[in-house]
Amino acid sequence: MQKKIIIANWKCNPISTKEGEKILFSLKESIKTENEVIICPPSVFLSHFLTLFSGIYSFGGQDCFFEEKGAYTGEISPKMLQSIGCKYVIVGHSERRTIFNETDKTINLKINRILNSTKLIPILCIGENREEREKNKTFAILKEQIKNALKGVAIGKAKKIIIAYEPIWAIGTGVYAEEKQIEEAKDYIAKILCDIYGSKTSKIIYGGSVDSKNIKQILGTTDMDGVLVGGSSLKPKEFSAIANYK
Numbered sequence: 001m002q003k004k005i006i007i008a009n010w011k012c013n014p015i016s017t018k019e020g021e022k023i024l025f026s027l028k029e030s031i032k033t034e035n036e037v038i039i040c041p042p043s044v045f046l047s048h049f050l051t052l053f054s055g056i057y058s059f060g061g062q063d064c065f066f067e068e069k070g071a072y073t074g075e076i077s078p079k080m081l082q083s084i085g086c087k088y089v090i091v092g093h094s095e096r097r098t099i100f101n102e103t104d105k106t107i108n109l110k111i112n113r114i115l116n117s118t119k120l121i122p123i124l125c126i127g128e129n130r131e132e133r134e135k136n137k138t139f140a141i142l143k144e145q146i147k148n149a150l151k152g153v154a155i156g157k158a159k160k161i162i163i164a165y166e167p168i169w170a171i172g173t174g175v176y177a178e179e180k181q182i183e184e185a186k187d188y189i190a191k192i193l194c195d196i197y198g199s200k201t202s203k204i205i206y207g208g209s210v211d212s213k214n215i216k217q218i219l220g221t222t223d224m225d226g227v228l229v230g231g232s233s234l235k236p237k238e239f240s241a242i243a244n245y246k
């Protein structure tokens with residue numbers, strides 16, 4: 001059985017260290033798995049959780065900046081995340097793209113900075129919105145997002161990247177993509193990677209309304225390498241059932 005990548009993206013939740021600790025202690029009791037479980041809490045909690053739970057979970061940032069250091073108020077660099085023990089960092093989440101106006105250009109700068117200055121593994125999020133899907137633009141959007149994000153990334157480094165296919169219409173809506181749609185997107189992403197690098201360099205995972213009820217279907221009937229979980233990752237019962245998938 002191939003090990004899956006199970007990522008918890010807590011977004012801007014919960015509002016205290018105590019609440020976060022409670023979730024992680026509860027998960028510690030119920031997660032029994034060989035899968036790689038990665039927790040991405042708000043960055044302000046990372047150091048504390050890394051001290052308490054390193055060796056139990058891997059940790060990642062939800063975003064990072066594209067410079068290493070300097071006069072950039074409010075930003076956190078990949079090197080800083082690495083220095084506290086993070087192994088992963090999410091880049092280009094659709095909420096960053098839509099709410100914070102993040103562009104393919106800044107995402108590309110971030111990917112290159114991460115790969116060139118740290119050992120962090122970037123989790124690159126891509127995906128179409130509802131309108132784009134209805135207009136049959138899904139593949140065109142995926143192609144554009146991948147090509148732009150990977151500009152200047154050599155094959156050796158591209159192999160480290162995890163690509164998360166997250167259709168925006170499935171995020172936080174309770175409606176997950178059908179297995180056929182997930183498979184089609186995965187095959188298309190693999191094709192783009194082959195066009196660029198000559199092989200499917202990256203692991204490809206799915207995100208969007210994953211829960212304890214649909215996890216078997218999503219991972220059992222597609223050959224995705226894992227899942228990125230938002231809402232359900234804050235509920236210990238839900239998330240442990242997802243993480244324990246085999």
Ligand code: PGA
Nearest residue numbers: 171172208209229230231
């Ligand atoms: P969701 O979020 O599981 O709440 O749909 C997924 C994500 O935004 O990564």
